[in-house]
Amino acid sequence: MINTTQPILIRGARIVDPSQGWDRAGDLLIGDGRIVRMAPAIRNGSLPKGCVVVNGAGLVACPGFIDLHVHLREPGYEDHETISTGVQAAARGGFTTLCAMPNTRPAMDNASVVDYVLRRAREANGVRVLPIGCVTKARAGQELAEMWELAQAGAIGFSDDGSPVANPHLMRQALTYARGLDLPVINHPEDPALSRSAPMNEGRISNRLGLAGWPAVAEETMVARDIELAALTGGRLHLAHISTAGSVELVRRAKERGLPVTAEATPHHLTLTEEWVRGHTTEGPVAGPLTYAAYDTSTKVNPPLRTRRDAEALLAGLRDGVIDAIATDHAPHAVTVKLVTFDEAASGIPGLETAFGALMTLTHKGDLPLITLVERMTQGPLKVLGGRGRGLGSLREGSVADVTLLRLDEEWVVRGAEFASKGKQTPLEGVTLKGRVAATIAGGRVVHSQVTGLEASDNT
Amino acid sequence: MAIQTPTTPMHHPNLVDGTRRHILDLDDFSPEEIELVMATTDAMGEVLGREIKKVPTLRGKVIVTLFYEASTRTRVSFEEAGKLLSADVINVSSSGSSVEKGESLLNTVRTLQATGADLIVVRHPHSGAPYFMARNLERTSVINGGDGWHAHPSQALLDLYTIRQHRGSISGAKVVIVGDILHSRVARSNLWGLTAAGAHVVLCAPPTLLPQEFLDGSYREDPDSSGLASVEVTFNVEEAIQDADVVMPLRLQLERQQAGLLPTLREYSKMYQVDERRLKLARPGALVLHPGPMNEGIEISPQVAHGAQSLIEEQVHNGVAVRMALLYLLVANKEGPPSTAQDTPSGELPRRIRFL
Numbered sequence: 001m002i003n004t005t006q007p008i009l010i011r012g013a014r015i016v017d018p019s020q021g022w023d024r025a026g027d028l029l030i031g032d033g034r035i036v037r038m039a040p041a042i043r044n045g046s047l048p049k050g051c052v053v054v055n056g057a058g059l060v061a062c063p064g065f066i067d068l069h070v071h072l073r074e075p076g077y078e079d080h081e082t083i084s085t086g087v088q089a090a091a092r093g094g095f096t097t098l099c100a101m102p103n104t105r106p107a108m109d110n111a112s113v114v115d116y117v118l119r120r121a122r123e124a125n126g127v128r129v130l131p132i133g134c135v136t137k138a139r140a141g142q143e144l145a146e147m148w149e150l151a152q153a154g155a156i157g158f159s160d161d162g163s164p165v166a167n168p169h170l171m172r173q174a175l176t177y178a179r180g181l182d183l184p185v186i187n188h189p190e191d192p193a194l195s196r197s198a199p200m201n202e203g204r205i206s207n208r209l210g211l212a213g214w215p216a217v218a219e220e221t222m223v224a225r226d227i228e229l230a231a232l233t234g235g236r237l238h239l240a241h242i243s244t245a246g247s248v249e250l251v252r253r254a255k256e257r258g259l260p261v262t263a264e265a266t267p268h269h270l271t272l273t274e275e276w277v278r279g280h281t282t283e284g285p286v287a288g289p290l291t292y293a294a295y296d297t298s299t300k301v302n303p304p305l306r307t308r309r310d311a312e313a314l315l316a317g318l319r320d321g322v323i324d325a326i327a328t329d330h331a332p333h334a335v336t337v338k339l340v341t342f343d344e345a346a347s348g349i350p351g352l353e354t355a356f357g358a359l360m361t362l363t364h365k366g367d368l369p370l371i372t373l374v375e376r377m378t379q380g381p382l383k384v385l386g387g388r389g390r391g392l393g394s395l396r397e398g399s400v401a402d403v404t405l406l407r408l409d410e411e412w413v414v415r416g417a418e419f420a421s422k423g424k425q426t427p428l429e430g431v432t433l434k435g436r437v438a439a440t441i442a443g444g445r446v447v448h449s450q451v452t453g454l455e456a457s458d459n460t
Numbered sequence: 461m462a463i464q465t466p467t468t469p470m471h472h473p474n475l476v477d478g479t480r481r482h483i484l485d486l487d488d489f490s491p492e493e494i495e496l497v498m499a500t501t502d503a504m505g506e507v508l509g510r511e512i513k514k515v516p517t518l519r520g521k522v523i524v525t526l527f528y529e530a531s532t533r534t535r536v537s538f539e540e541a542g543k544l545l546s547a548d549v550i551n552v553s554s555s556g557s558s559v560e561k562g563e564s565l566l567n568t569v570r571t572l573q574a575t576g577a578d579l580i581v582v583r584h585p586h587s588g589a590p591y592f593m594a595r596n597l598e599r600t601s602v603i604n605g606g607d608g609w610h611a612h613p614s615q616a617l618l619d620l621y622t623i624r625q626h627r628g629s630i631s632g633a634k635v636v637i638v639g640d641i642l643h644s645r646v647a648r649s650n651l652w653g654l655t656a657a658g659a660h661v662v663l664c665a666p667p668t669l670l671p672q673e674f675l676d677g678s679y680r681e682d683p684d685s686s687g688l689a690s691v692e693v694t695f696n697v698e699e700a701i702q703d704a705d706v707v708m709p710l711r712l713q714l715e716r717q718q719a720g721l722l723p724t725l726r727e728y729s730k731m732y733q734v735d736e737r738r739l740k741l742a743r744p745g746a747l748v749l750h751p752g753p754m755n756e757g758i759e760i761s762p763q764v765a766h767g768a769q770s771l772i773e774e775q776v777h778n779g780v781a782v783r784m785a786l787l788y789l790l791v792a793n794k795e796g797p798p799s800t801a802q803d804t805p806s807g808e809l810p811r812r813i814r815f816l
Contacts, residue, residue: 204682207671210587210610210648275466278684287466287683289488292595295588339566339596341586343608 007031007048008441008454010405013056017063018375019394028061030401033444038395054454056405059438062374063393064096064127064402066381068186068264069161069240069327070352072098072129073422074120075113076105081332081422083117086352087126089330089421091448093352094437096402097128097392099385102139103162109134109145111153118154127442128402130156130388135165135174135185144174151181156388159186161240162302166192168225175235184236184262184384187226189247190303194218199342201274201304209278209295211342214304216244223247227254230261238384239263241329243303245313252322262384264327265314267355270362272427274305277342282430297338297345298425301331315367318376325380326373328355332423350423354414356406358428360435363408370408401444405451410436475789482594482602483786485611486652494620494656500785501621501778507544508781518547521791524572527583527605528554533752533776534605534614538581541783547791550577569593573600578791581605587645601790609643615751616649618782620657622775623706626747631658634743636700638664638732639710639759642671642721646751647710655687662692664700666731668721697732704742708749709734709759725758735761739769747771 008030015026015038027042028035031051047053067090073081083100090098100117102108108117114131121129133150137143139160147158158178165171165187174185195218200206202213223239227250230237239251242263254261275285277300279293286293299305317323331348338345362368378393385392391400411434416424439449445457473479475493486494507513523542527535535551542549552572554560559568565584572580579601582590587608594602606612623630635654641647641663654661663674673679674693682688694700701707709732716722739746748760748770756762765772 202672204673204678204684207673208684210608210645212609213672278466283467285466289472290485290591292482292591294591336564340564341584341589341592343586343588 006444007036007051009042009047009051009053010056010059010061010403011042011053013059013061013405015061015395016371016374017395018371018379019063019396022395023371027056028395028403030403030441030444033401035395035397035399035401037397052454054451058407059451060370060406060408061395062404062406063378063395063399064404064440064442065094065356065377066097066385066389066393067095067328067330067352068099068238068325068381068384070098070100070330071103071332071348072100072117073332074104075116079334079422083120083129084124084126085420085422086330086332087121087124087129089350089352089419090127091440091442092420092437093354094356094404094406094440095127095352096404096440096442097130097389099130099132099156101159101161102132102134103160107134107139108132108155109137109139109150111146111149114150114153114155126447127440130154130385132156132161132186133158135160136170139163141166141170144170144177147174147177147181151183155183156385157184157186157238159188159240161186161188164188164190164192164222168229171226172229172233175229175233175237179233179235182236182386184238184386186238186240187222188240189219189222189226189242191218191222194221199300199304199345200277201306203274203307205274205278209290216246216306216310219244219303220246220250223250227251227259227261230254231257231259234260236260237262241266241269241303241327242323243269243306243310243314245310248313248317248322252317255322262324263322264325265318265323266327266329267351267358268301268349268427269303269306270311270314270318270326271358272299272305273308273311276305276427280427282432295342296427297340297342298349298429299427300342300345300347301329301349302347315362319368319372324376324383326355326359326376327381328352330421330423332421333425334422335424338425348423350419350421350426352421353419354426354428354433356437357412357414357433357435360408360433364434401441403441404437405439407436407438409434410438412436480790482590483613483790484590484594484602484604486613486616486649486656489652489656491656494653497617497782497785497789498621498624500789501781504781504784504788505778507784508777514544514546516546517788518542518545518791521547521578522550522576523547523579523581523787523791524550524552524577525581525605526552526568526572528559529583529585529606531583531605533779534583537776537779538603538605538783538787540780541787544780545784545787547787565589565592566596569597569600573597579603579787582607584608603786603790606645608645609648610645611649612645612751613649614779614783614786615646616653617786618775618779619650619708619749619751620653621782622749622771622778623747625778626771627705630654633659633705634662634703635659635706635708636662636664636704637708637710638697638700638734640669640712640716641665641674641710642669643713643716644710650708651688651691655690660690660692662694662700662704664694664697664732666722666728667695669716697734697738698741701734701738701741704746706747706749707734707739707742708751710751711753711755712759729758733759733761734764736763736767739764745769749775752776
């Protein structure tokens with residue numbers, strides 16, 4: 001068993017640390033829950049006593065991934081996910097820090113629910129859970145939640161995710177109030193009067209399937225509104241899961257204006273399109289007449305999968321930094337709410353365990369350098385976390401020992417039934433991905449490992 | 461994975477070789493299958509004309525109509541079709557069944573399969589419900605009796621049949637569909653059937669009742685709707701009806717006014733109602749079809765609805781024959797495909813029909 005104080009040396013891995021602009025072979029020594037040293041070569045003689053030495057050949061070592069956007073469902077929806085299953089899924093996906101969305105039942109709109117989530121996370125003893133508090137009481141969009149008290153309890157930002165802050169006056173007040181706390185307001189950009197909770201993207205596929213359409217403009221009008229409110233108030237705005245080419249353009253212009261605006265995109269919006277709703281096999285979407293695979297509810301997600309043009313714009317934005325972070329929007333659901341018609345199905349994809357493999361398709365194709373991919377999963381999220389993320393996302397000496405080991409060329413077949421997450425319905429079911437998380441070390445503890453000689457710590 | 465170009469599957473199950481299990485829409489019907497349905501419908505129409513209009517073809521077969529939405533025409537004609545073919549027909553509606561207790565669609569249809577149903581005709585308010593059923597049933601066939609805004613294949617087939625009965629061929633005919641295209645499963649299925657048969661289809665509606673891709677013209681470049689590239693779109697009903705061979709107004713629902721898509725039904729009927737004055741713009745003897753139920757005085761005037769050019773009641777009558785053909789082709793053939801493909805040259809009656 002390896003405990004937090006156990007020193008570990010990863011020898012001869014390819015070390016990718018965007019915080020230092022480092023991408024080359026080297027040795028990485030951790031101990032006492034911290035990064036002790038990162039160097040081209042660490043001599044055996046300088047190793048601490050009892051140090052576990054891991055052969056890093058064929059492995060990439062990078063800072064543990066930080067996910068700004070997950071739904072852990074607890075309290076209230078434990079049949080969809082628990083904090084325990086959620087952090088296990090995160091460990092398998094290489095994530096060492098999760099920001100938990102507050103659309104629980106009761107919602108995380110007061111300090112006692114935050115306390116509860118933090119306690120359950122400690123008991124789960126996996127990866128770090130940082131709670132996000134509600135913007136409004138019960139996420140009802142009427143009155144501000146007690147944001148100061150939420151911040152005191154540990155909230156790293158505020159969001160009514162799942163719903164937008166629809167009332168522009170209230171959004172203005174939230175951004176203004178949050179300035180005093182130096183925390184971001186994370187909005188879910190969707191004008192509900194325009195999207196009408198439609199189940200998929202508006203366009204030729206929705207017309208083809210006879211489904212109501214959720215138009216890109218329902219996101220873009222709210223992104224534009226929020227950007228202007230950020231300009232007015234000076235409050236920190238983070239835009240969750242932007243999904244359209246128009247949103248990327250709006251964020252690009254906001255950044256050119258120097259506004260305090262950040263944005264995230266999800267792996268599924270970067271790698272899948274609305275074609276998948278129309279029907280797909282493990283090889284990808286199918287054209288021609290509809291097959292029985294049409295209306296696959298595992299592809300239902302909010303915001304919906306968009307067009308190829310949108311996905312390409314997101315990728316371009318991700319590459320050039322307009323999009324700061326990749327966030328999974330891990331949204332697990334019990335199978336019962338997915339085994340229904342497309343209109344009725346719950347929205348959400350469990351993304352933690354497939355994120356890295358899915359994103360590596362972009363890297364293997366040459367569309368996204370590995371160091372950029374890692375940056376957007378480590379340093380990028382830190383721009384949103386600010387001071388609350390101090391010590392994370394880096395392999396610099398003294399940083400928290402959050403390390404993810406990757407095998408870039410390992411091929412594996414996605415099987416929802418084998419997920420640690422309770423959310424088993426994935427559009428990638430049966431798909432072969434190339435690129436896999438080999439081990440995850442969170443705060444010096446090995447929370448997941450498939451690497452010889454590196455045993456996972458007891459979950460106690 | 462990752463943003464691939466969609467691929468087209470090679471073989472689709474079909475009625476001609478007996479491999480088709482479900483009828484979900486017309487987009488996957490080959491021309492040969494359409495011909496087979498038309499020929500079989502002729503035979504069924506002959507049965508319907510008899511004094512004792514019943515044959516034992518589907519004796520011992522169980523057909524369930526499962527309707528989650530109100531329906532007169534479709535449900536009654538499927539029930540009648542099944543009964544005239546001597547199947548045992550059981551009607552299940554969402555009220556009065558365990559659906560009312562909250563039983564899911566999945567459990568409902570698995571239960572019906574377990575009771576031994578050979579075929580379920582389903583009407584459902586959600587697009588794609590029949591596809592969901594088809595995915596989850598191993599033994600029971602599914603016929604889509606109308607799903608959401610998506611498809612209503614038996615209606616499109618009976619429209620096709622009715623037009624052919626009167627014109628011989630559809631190829632080159634100008635067919636005008638007027639009304640709420642956006643929310644119409646009838647329009648969607650008819651688009652497949654009519655364009656495949658070579659009709660010149662014109663869609664006419666106020667812009668708020670047309671799908672976006674018909675508004676901006678992008679449907680012409682849409683690989684998914686390549687068959688629809690010849691479709692014409694106009695907002696002007698007089699222009700649409702000019703020289704038309706077939707005029708098909710669609711039901712206009714009051715909800716569209718409430719949803720802000722139309723100022724009033726009154727304004728709609730002034731602008732788009734198919735009335736005698738407008739019908740005069742069509743070719744002499746042009747045919748008037750309506751999928752029903754009609755809102756007389758809104759999308760169609762009573763004079764046209766009940767006038768000499770109206771085929772609306774004939775559509776209903778043909779609807780029974782078409783549905784007999786569909787039930788027969790799916791259920792009687794269920795044991796397996798005909799022994800050899802040569803047994804059923806297209807255009808001739810399939811050999812398995814046994815008439816009294």
